Amino acid sequence: MTTLHSERVICFNCGNRNRVTVINSTNTLGPPDLDTRPAEMMRSAMWNFIHKCKYCGYCSLDLSKGTDAISEIVKSPAYRKLCKGEYLRKGASEAARYAMIIESEGDLVRAGWLSLRAAWGYDDHNKSPIAREFRIQALRLFKQAQTEGKTFVKDPGAEEAVLVDLYRRSEQFEEAMETAKQGLAKNPDSNIQNVLKFQLFLCSEQNTKCYTVQKAIDHFDTPKKEGEKKKKWWRFWK
Numbered sequence: 001m002t003t004l005h006s007e008r009v010i011c012f013n014c015g016n017r018n019r020v021t022v023i024n025s026t027n028t029l030g031p032p033d034l035d036t037r038p039a040e041m042m043r044s045a046m047w048n049f050i051h052k053c054k055y056c057g058y059c060s061l062d063l064s065k066g067t068d069a070i071s072e073i074v075k076s077p078a079y080r081k082l083c084k085g086e087y088l089r090k091g092a093s094e095a096a097r098y099a100m101i102i103e104s105e106g107d108l109v110r111a112g113w114l115s116l117r118a119a120w121g122y123d124d125h126n127k128s129p130i131a132r133e134f135r136i137q138a139l140r141l142f143k144q145a146q147t148e149g150k151t152f153v154k155d156p157g158a159e160e161a162v163l164v165d166l167y168r169r170s171e172q173f174e175e176a177m178e179t180a181k182q183g184l185a186k187n188p189d190s191n192i193q194n195v196l197k198f199q200l201f202l203c204s205e206q207n208t209k210c211y212t213v214q215k216a217i218d219h220f221d222t223p224k225k226e227g228e229k230k231k232k233w234w235r236f237w238k
């Protein structure tokens with residue numbers, strides 16, 4: 001169950017007072033999507049994590065905090081583009097704006113996850129071309145993080161499992177299949193093997209739809225490796 005409360009906060013960037021919704025608690029029951037998107041209640045509640053100033057458009061986990069460099073980003077044409085037109089969609093726009101701020105601070109891994117979150121938001125608003133744009137952005141950030149020796153998911157083959165879905169859902173099937181094979185070569189646990197094999201199957205059909213991890217396990221029931229423990233759904237990607 002999700003519980004929320006509202007708070008008043010003064011925006012660091014413009015000094016105006018906003019009322020924001022804060023999550024006290026939430027939970028997730030059931031399998032995540034192949035790209036880690038959690039099941040309900042977290043699936044809906046997550047949009048409350050990032051707060052937006054309704055006056056200047058600044059987005060943050062805490063609107064009362066910021067830096068001069070962040071104020072410059074908020075003023076930039078690239079940021080302002082996310083505050084209007086096709087990009088202005090509840091939840092998605094906030095994640096996209098916050099991703100830009102986090103990238104400007106050099107945290108490629110968090111910026112990658114936030115870009116993926118923006119893509120989920122645009123999926124929900126049926127804005128497929130923009131969702132694709134943010135999947136490609138997430139790919140760029142995760143790949144750059146890897147180049148710099150940063151890890152964004154720990155288990156063997158798990159980073160490939162995230163990347164392959166980003167490639168597949170942005171219609172880059174060859175890259176997706178290559179990435180799935182690289183992941184399988186790392187001898188991951190049975191769940192990740194199921195996911196990577198399922199991705200190869202989806203790519204062979206040029207399928208760009210969203211599926212849950214359960215669907216992958218039902219499709220390819222790879223036997224557990226010796227000594228492998230059954231994982232809870234919400235620990236799947238840990």
Ligand SMILES: [Zn+2]
Nearest residue numbers: 011014053056
């Ligand atoms: Zn403001």
